[in-house]
Amino acid sequence: MKLIVGLGNPGIEYQFTPHNAGFLAVDRIADDCGVMLSNRRGRALTAKAKLAGQDVLLAKPETFMNLSGLSVAALVRELELERPSEDVIVLYDELAFPLGTLRINERGSANGHNGVKSVSGALGTEEWLRIRIGVGKPALEDGREIKAGGKDYLLSPMRKQELAVLDEVLDRAKNAVEVVLTKGVGAAMNEFNRRASDPDDGTSGTAKK
Template identity: 60%
Template sequence: MDPEQESGKRRGPFLVVGLGNPGLEYLWTPHNAGFLAIDRIAAQERVTVDNRRCKAMTATCRIAGREVVLAKPDTYMNLSGASVSALVREFEADPSQDLLVIYDELDLPLGTFKIKERGSPAGHNGARSITGALATQEWLRLRIGVGANLPPEALAAGASIRRGGKDYLLTPMRKADLTVLDEVLDKVATATRRILEQGPSTAMNEFNRKDQ
């Protein structure tokens, strides 16, 4: 029997929110890794993220026996918290148990990702907005590495790319980098399922290895 039925309480949906910026000009930029992850999960689950709800485009599916809402905020990155807080209220979700946010991380190298149960925004505008809107850092996040893998001459010509991050994050990725990211997105989708199937601790033990 479903554990929720045994306890007499039906849990609401689990929210999986990917962060990014709306608009075709941002589609293939590093800052949209969270959007791309949601699209990959949706494609594998055979659903389309096209329902406008809570300042986001959403889709609903079932993973590991639980209803899951996939969401891409249609606010810009630095206002992501408005959408996430609206989703949390709409579905009466507990951010510490019913929410996973997927976003890009400049401090992690491209080709990697990390799962973390809580923590500071660490300079990420979307994460900062969510923490502010929810008034807590207790929410699960999966950070996709987008650290610049540029040739030495490019770094020498534009050192500000690595230091400031903004221009690089909003510039379309090179084809070679998109190939690397494409492989990571499949792993991110698998990790998301593992979180739902066995919990964050098991997923972190499996996917946060240094040899990932």
Template identity: 60%
Template structure:
């Protein structure tokens, strides 16, 4: 069983914030499949799906971001998942510009508290992650306030596009493997200057 976990914070006040891009990606995948993420188990909202011929659990931990590892560890145990080959975690990345995506097979948390929790709970960094850029084109004074403030209207088109791309990346991972997804999606944003 493959586990696709999107990180975020529960609660309507966090729904459309940068920190919830993982949740929003899971919602986009479920919507594309005509599913609802409504089963409660392992401290998460979940749904079963088949993507690329593979049985999948889509999950949104309800532990709040900083305790995501508790839920992910329970999901891995419940489904006897091999962390290295079965787990994909989707989350926001302040070090990448809004609208960009990077897929990695291992690595540090880079200061992301949800990832730090998962790394600690699983005692390994060897699992697939899809990092979705949220960095604005201007300097931010308070990163905590920034990630918990809803997207501005002017950003919604880019957010919609990255959610589609992330959903597509999950499908490619499941159909063709992580290497194919990295080759296809780990590109620098198009140069808008035309040069």
């Protein structure tokens, strides 16, 4: 079984904030699979599903972002997953990438993202598959970047126009997970990391809090 985790903060006030892109991605997968994340286990809301012909456990930690690793580690132990680098897929927000983009990486440092820091600390390794969902402000027409404002921006509700862009990315994130499951990480990276609209990859450029 594969463990697919979305990072975010529980609570209705955080539901449609940039920081909850991971939660929203897992919700999208659950919706498409016809299941609801309502079973509590490993300090998370979970649901068993069949995705791309494989058994998966979808999970949204209830520990808040900075303690996400406690939940991920508990589920890894419960499921007896011996190779987190192969059996765990984590989806989360990426402030370094503009909204509308995503990036798949097999490893990387936290660099300020408290959820990533917690997961790596709890698993004892930075080698776990991550799908990073861009939530940063797009550059201006003259190429200048807009600094998003860090924590305040990440925890503020997204506007209708931003949610419309994110909606398409959530479908792409689901498709990326399916390709990982059916064709492998390399094929998924080739397909989803090579988009003209994406910035150059900087695996160290994770969201700052």
